[in-house]
Amino acid sequence: MSEFLHQYAFLIVPIIKVAILVLVVLTVDAYLTWLERKVIAHIQARWGPHRVGPHGLMQPLADGLKFIFKEDPMPANVDKPAYFIAPFVALMLALTSLAVIPFGPQKFTLWGYESSLGIADVNISLLVLFAITALGVYGVALAGWASNNKYSLLGGLRSSAQMISYELALTLSVVGVLLIAGSFSLREIVEQQGTSNLGFLSWNLFGFGHGIGFTQIIGFSCFFIAAIAETNRVPFDLPEAESELVAGFHTEYASMKFAMFFIGEYTSMVAVSCLATILFFGGWLSPFPASWTFTYYVPSLLFIPFGLWMIYDGIHYENIFGRIVLPGIGTVLTVVGIALILFPPANHLLQGLFWFALKVFIFMFVYIWMRGTLPRFRYDQLMSFGWKFLLPVSIANVVLTSAVILWRMH
Amino acid sequence: MHPILDYLWIIPLLPLVGSAINGIFGWNWSKTTINAVALGSTGLSFLCAIEAVREFLDYFAQYHQPFTKHFVDWIVAYKDLTIGFDLQIDHLTVVMLLVVTGVGFLIHIYSTGYMAHEEGYFRFFAYMNLFMFFMLILVLAANYTLLFVGWEGVGLCSYLLIGFYYLRHAAAQAGKKAFIVNRIGDFGFMLGMFLLFRTFHSLDFHTVFEAASQPSVAHESLGQFGVLTVACLLLFMGATGKSAQIPLYVWLPDAMEGPTPVSALIHAATMVTAGVYVVARSHVLFLHSETAMYVVAIVGCATAFFAATIGLVQSDIKKVLAYSTVSQLGYMFLGCGVGAFSAGIFHLMTHAFFKALLFLSAGSVIHAMGGEQDMWHMGGLASKIKVTFWCMLFGTIAIAGFFPFAAFFSKDAILFAAFNSEHGGKALYAVGLLAAVLTSFYMFRLVWLTFFGKNRYDEHHVHVHESPRNMTVPLMILAFLSLTGGWFAFPALFGGKDYFTDFLSPVFASGETAGGEALHSLELALSGVAMVAATLGLIVAWRMYSKDVKRGPETGLHKLLYNKYYVDEIYQAVIVNPLIWISRNILWKAVDEGTIDGAVNGIAYGVREIGDGVRHAQSGNTRSYAVWVLVGAVVVFGIIFWPILHPVLFGGVR
């Protein structure tokens, strides 16, 4: 048994990692929807989902079941192959993009096969990521074209145009970071952000790790805006502008196919957030200088109070189910927090993941926040903004950064 | 040291500049301005010529050789063909130079009066100056090519001036005739030049004559049809064309269509003597070939007689003078032919004087008669236009050869030379003498018909008036010259030396036929005979025309003569018409339209047919093109990969 494992570890370990990742990502997506609805509701002074489970915590589950069991009608004379392929393309590419993202610093050895946190650790991971993002267009375009529906077609064309337009800005805004890091490997990019002992100041966003002048704030701004556009989110969500295109390219899709688009979108949101975290926010690095060892207890300091609050809040919940579930979760969190204090190795293991997750969560929140806040762009505004403002600015950023680097070299 | 010699080109250049100025700007200038330019340029070049002569004599006294100067390279074509713009002066050139510029200048002055009322005044003088330019080039040239340039140039000017009244059909025709007939002669001339170049690998006079005087060459030409003979004959062919000798004389009488000053300058004094000049210039070559000399002498002699006979009965005053010119030129060639080159040139000079005088006087008469040229409508003019009459009389006496006028000396010298030249000289002399009789006859006939008897014209329409001063003065000067022109040879009569021959001796020293003092008594005797001949002509003319005569019916011989032996008609029938027929039916219809056009059209047609066939490959269908590309690729790869592939394909073989 074990020698079998040892022999084929190079296959088995990645498979396991992929399984775990997919599960996690799907769950995260599901609860992102819940989070989004909740947050927007509260922004709009509503309750949001509140029926299914306490605080509507079971809502995603219900939605999933609904998606699975719903009828899947197919419009007349659509282009079948394209119609079927499109959602798969969308979802698959989105998931694949996560494959090259490193989630933590650690390398561990399982059955004599050394691997890292993260599926594949290729040394051009960033390029691969962009390559996959570039292909992301097809899902939308094909869907829009195949549905044999003018609104869908318009939506598809719009989103494709939007994607390739902002892809340029996206890629170029990253070049600054690449110039500083001198590598395509995300892991190396993160690591070189931690070289100095300045904490968050040495992140590429501020760039003090290398001395004054390497700040990538411009780059980050361009990147984030372009990323939003890439993922068709507000305020760039024209492809699915209900008011004008009745939901754009996925108008004709129902049930599971629609779900695929949906999941794909959220996954790509996650992926982009991870990317932003890695490139500009030091990935899994903690915002404090590495020498401040006491900061290792920050996770616990977050978990324990939150858990205690949940217990307190839970026991006052109106229905019995909630009174059981919420305190349970609270207990778990508190226990984890205490455990982290008690077992430093585990704590050490979790540090990277914690900070990474926290940063990504913040990004997701910003996404949702913007959706609750900003109005939608007009199409021509979108295009002219992308081509006439974003692209030049990111190019200027590249020139600036390379100039600074040259200046520093001499 | 020699300002003019060093810049010899100034002499021809001046008339050219004058011609250019008049020709370009003269069209709306006043006659005064045009006169200033034309006369100024000509006169200046005359003065320059005199100065050049003075300097040359000085130079000759120093170096005893002709003056030659190379100015610029003109043609550098072949390793041994380098033709420069070289000018040369020797004693022969001196004579020609003075005659051309001097007489030319006088005639220019005359023209200002004669042409005063003509259209195209500026055009006339532009042509005249241009003619002067080319003529000077001709006489100054130091190699045959440059000489040929002048030769063709004067031909051109003669054409332009004959056709000066280009609105008159006859004038235009005459111009063309002169041009074409000259072309025939020039053809021979060019062949001669080619032959010379082929033989001596040069065309410079100096080189050619040096080489020709080598005994080897002389030996080579002993076979009577050696290279030199042929070359000389060809050159002489050119000379016959230019100097209107048998058989190419036909153009000169027609050339009288031009204005009279033109006839005087070009067709009497200067251009037509170019042939004689060439023969004299090339005497070194001619002396090597007795045949050529014979031909020259015989042709000259024949022309002298033949033209004189025609001159007997012409009624147009200018035609008479034209034929007399032809026959006088014949004399000159006779002189050259019998080896008396200096005598020929001597006659050339004197003839230039008196013939110019005669023509200008005739022009004056015509001017007086208001354009009338037929002598049968004149008569009794002697009292009305005295100056003209006397000048004409001077000229007549001079040409008739009375003592002590010019032709007496020059013609005598020729006849004497002919008389005591070996083989057949006597015959030549006899014919020459006969021609002299005829000459004095038709000249006096002209005088009587024109100036004496009762007038045969209509008083009311024609207002006879003496010509203006600017016409009569040149007449007087020429009259004086034609009286004194011959006196260089005066002492020869009394056993003294002939200064003219003496002057030219540096040039002709090589081959003058000796004579002179040895047979002094004989020469005196022959002079007497010549006088008698002239008097005979005078008396006959007096007998026939002194009393007023009616124009008799032309019959028999008279008719034949009056129609110039029908030579023009014969030429027309024998040469011109066949040529036209050949050109039209063979060269044009068969060769040009049939062969050349046919070939061209055929090629075009073939191309079109082929294109029509191939065009179907151009279907415009991209897929077909793609397949063609593939076919090409297969071929190319097959060739490139052949060394690798043939084991695959033909591995089994052997």
Next chain:
Amino acid sequence: MNASLAIFFVLAAVAVAAAVSLILQRHPIHSALSLIVVMVALAGLYLLMGAEFVAAVQIIVYGGAVMVLFVFVIMLLNAGEEEHTNFSKLAAYAGIPMAVAVAGLIAAAITRSTLPPAQDPTALTSTKSLSMLLFQDFVYPFELTSFLILVAILGAIVLAQREGN
């Protein structure tokens, strides 16, 4: 039969199959999809050969830009199934044989020619050295290509704009 060889054969099979489907598909958009597959497969082959950068560029530019352009145009012109006209007899009869002949010649030449032994992909130059080559030895051609792109953009704009504006 080691892993890389297996991967090679898989990718090669995919590529060829997709190319064939490019030919057999009646609808241009399906041909376009097949072509995308071919390109991705080729990218994989490049990775296999250790040419990572080229692989990435292959997908980004070809897959992400050029083919998207194609798909756009197809959508824009709303191209339907292609009609199987046969106006060109030559293409109908000689076309495919000729193409096969060319390919065969090349293949034969390849099999006949002596090639250098394949090297270990890991030994291949890294992206960094590639960039060195590109920006030092080939810098002028590189700049020229940028001009080319500029010209192409202008040309495309001029061509595609309607007479109206």
Next chain:
Amino acid sequence: MIPTSYYLILSAILFGLGMIAFVFKRNIITIFMAIELMLNAVNLAFVAFSTAFGKSDGEVFVLFVIVVAAAEAAVGLGIIILTARNRRSLNVERVDLLKL
């Protein structure tokens, strides 16, 4: 280790398929795709050689080819749009006149 000749053969096959597509397809756009396919085949050969010789020049050349292909696509598709507008057809066999 994979012999270079495998890659070359593969590229030859792809190239041949591209040529077949070129002469076989009638739709201008598809024919254009065929050209792209041939370019890709050539690229494969380039990379294979650069691997075989262990020099990056081949890859550089591939980059240039890709750039040129992109430019070509931009212009070519522009032309195709124009043609389709004027001719109302995408069939090359119907586009066989230089002027309408």
